[in-house]
Amino acid sequence: MIIKPSLLSYFLKSIAPFNVAAVILSIFFVMLYPKYFQWNNPWAGLFVLAHCVVITFVFGRIRSASFAFIYSRGFSHDVLWGHKMIASIVSALAVWIPAALLIGLGGRSALQDWFGNPYFPIMAEKEVTAMWFWLFGYGLLLPMFHYTWIRKAQPTKGSGNGMLLAVGAFVVIFTLMTFRHHSNWYAMLCWVIGGVMMAVYTVSGFVLHRTLEVQK
């Protein structure tokens, strides 16, 4: 697939206001959050969830005029899917990278230390783990939500199955997050299961997108 800058630019422009808001919000959140981040920080989880929902909502409004317009411009379904995925990844990274840099390079720690926050710099090292979980969250939720709208636009019944599974996944993730400590083998199992889910959602999203029906 050859990247078409105009198409990518179109998608990025359509999501830009949300991304800008998300970047600003995430920077303020990361810099000013008064406690230390743990892997299961619910505010961060909520933020990633909301951002992923917004991204997929912007790119996946199958019944909107803009959706029908872009699907009638002569781009193949694979090209459209690929560019939407790239735009999604860029959106996620646009938010995650500044936050990760602020945590990883010590900006947050330095500011909090200056504020006299007792947790810093002591907890700075531990927080690094949390940002990888945020990336994992994006990696899991984006393909999942993309699959949900793609599945909804199939010319087949059971269009809500994607949503049902997304709800199930949310409940499971939420349940696991309420338990801060898990055994190492179980954590490893979750990483593997998460990886399989990402792969299945991505591949099946790509395959199903070819048979997507524009409903306008």
Added chain:
Amino acid sequence: MIFTLIQLIAIPIITLVVLRVLGVIGSKQKNFTARTAPLGSRASRIAESAILLCIAAAIYVFTATNTSTSGMLLRLDGLSQELVRVHITAACIVLGLLVVSVLLTCFWRGGVGIPLAAIATIGYGFFLNGGLMDHFFAGKEEILAPKVEYTFQVSGKFSGGEELWVNDVYLGKMPLTMTWEEFSEKVPFMAEPPEGFKSENSRRPKAPWFRFTFWEMKKRDNIRSFYYDTDSQDYYAKVKFNDQWGTSTGGGGGGGGGRWHRKYDYSFYGNFPDREKLIEEENKRLDTLIQKARLNNYTVDAQWWDTFKEFDNESFWSLRHLAIDESGFEKVMDAIARFEYGIPQTVDEQIAQDIYEQICKDADASMVYATGGIEGRAIELIYDQLDVKQLVADCRKALKSNRPLRVSASWRGDEYKDYKTYSHDPQESYHRNEPLPASFSVLRHAIRLWDKKLDIEKPIQDNIIETEITPLYIAYRGNFDAAAGLGGGLFEEYLLRQFRRERRLEGMDLDYEAREYTGGQHLNKWIYHLVQLDSSAGREFRSRNSRVAEKMTQLLIDNMHNSRKEPPEFLFYDLDMGKNSLAVRFWPDYTAAVNDSFPGWDESMLEKRFAYLARMGKLATEKMYMDCWNKVDIKEYEYSRLRENIEVIPFDRRLSIARQILEDVKRNKDQIRYNADLTIRDYENYLICLGDQQAMEELLACEPKEKKQRIDRIKSMLGSNMPKQDQSAIVHRFAQQDDADLRMLTIKHLRELPTPEHVDLLETLAQDMDATVKQAAQATLDGLEQIRQMPYEKLVSLESTYTPPS
């Protein structure tokens, strides 16, 4: 709170979404899908089945194995047979339903398969942890009875193989483990003690009976869940060894557990004539071996070591105990560690690394590491040649792992609290992750030693351990005691900042993170640690926040009704500040607090006050000591404890204060309830030991019979629990007296403690003008020479050849 908020928002949204997706409630949007359209494509079916499988697997495995929510599939060995069946059946049914739901999703309808999977997993969670199991088995509660195991054993040396009877029923040979079912089937309950259990007016059981508190399993009457509980009852045991009944000298036990599995251990302490002989023999041989070390100026050779290693681990602890008063045994312990691990006198980096690895390997194999054992001593000898950067890197890795640092830590009373023994046996662990191997405890020991060394070298500057390891103890382990043990600027700043956020001293309403539960009180963790800092930051805190520090000290003193004999250590960190020191400022509060302390006897209160003043050193005046004495109720005071109380006072100040107390006792002689003259005379004898000239002159002026009686009394005083350093000082003083009887009384003590100085003294006495003294000293020297020349073969322990009866 945020999790609750998310739940409140998410639950209605999820319900709406699910209902709408399932078609229970309608959608306003037009449905473009044809009525004749298939139920998903092949790709979507496969994908959704795979995703359902993933989600279901994640939550199913979690529910089935997370012990904190009663998932016991990985801990079936801790359950009764009935419960094993229940757990396995439930797990299989849920697994079956999940497989069916995945198949339904793949081959029929996801709209049916996915909700079925949700119902199955939610139901499984409620069954295990939501009370569903209890309701399900209502009327058949016996199925839910926990597995309760009891282990009985006899404590002490050469134990094992004793036969046990409980309530007159023979149970078998100890150590003995049995379940509640087995026990309750065999052993009847006795509401009254068996006949002949104890003599009239006696609190102790009469031989051969032992009484112990047994934790019986009882069914609860009126309760919604957890049908079973344990209840304590008195049971009566008899223990036989080598056809001899044991005599009870006590016993103890304890244990507990969770909803499904409980374990209780009982230890009987008793005298068994045959075993006592073995122990006595062994103790004699060890004493002789120790005497040989003393006689050789604490230098031991390979032959001595070969004999020593035939004794059990306890013998090394005996040396450690001796070393408290007799520093020569430090040398002996070093020599033992050198022999054990082949440590040369000069250790280079490579040798140190090899020995360290050997100790780590041994510890991993045994799953135990004792900092107070020979291996701990060896680490003390080599640690400074180990690469501290590598140690820090290894320690960082371990601390950041998600594994417990150990399973348990134990120590032998306050005397040895710095010498802990760490167990790393995963069998004893209930943690979700396997504990780190015992080599981590070796590593941590080396790290702590390095920290102390670096602190001495550069007391002001933070060292690599304080900057690299201390923060990890807080961040990854939440272990403030360990962090406080290492200290450092980062830790101090952390505490200070936390203190600025939370200044309340105590209370249940403190944030969980800010609470330190100690002695029955919830104290402010930050202040608790800040007042105890032995550093410039600690001094500054105590000085700037003196009222806070004093209030926290008061709370710590009040802990457990001030039952601790020693005041908190940190009170004496800034004695150089003189009258402004915390110790001086807090003294009036302390002495007032002692009035309400436990136990409330005068002699206990006096001991506490004297101990405090003794720690104050020169800041404590004689008047302060006498003020403490003046608080004593002379009528109620237990005079047999007077010498013990006086011995708390530093030796160089003792005589003067003891003399003043004697004068006071004499003045109030008529108020002493029993044997006033004898009490005063005995106390004067003690003053003679301290070098009181007046008492000495009175002794020398006594009639020969009385003088002999008093000298015999002084002799027994020297043989009692008097600190060895005090004993040596007294013996030296008596050996220089003109009176031959006084010189004579030193001989016994010199024979019992033949340190090089004492042997020199004996040699001087062997040239004494008095023939009796000369003869006794010479005989003692000959006896000691016999010990010195005694072949080591005679001292080999029986333990190596001893096997308990099978």
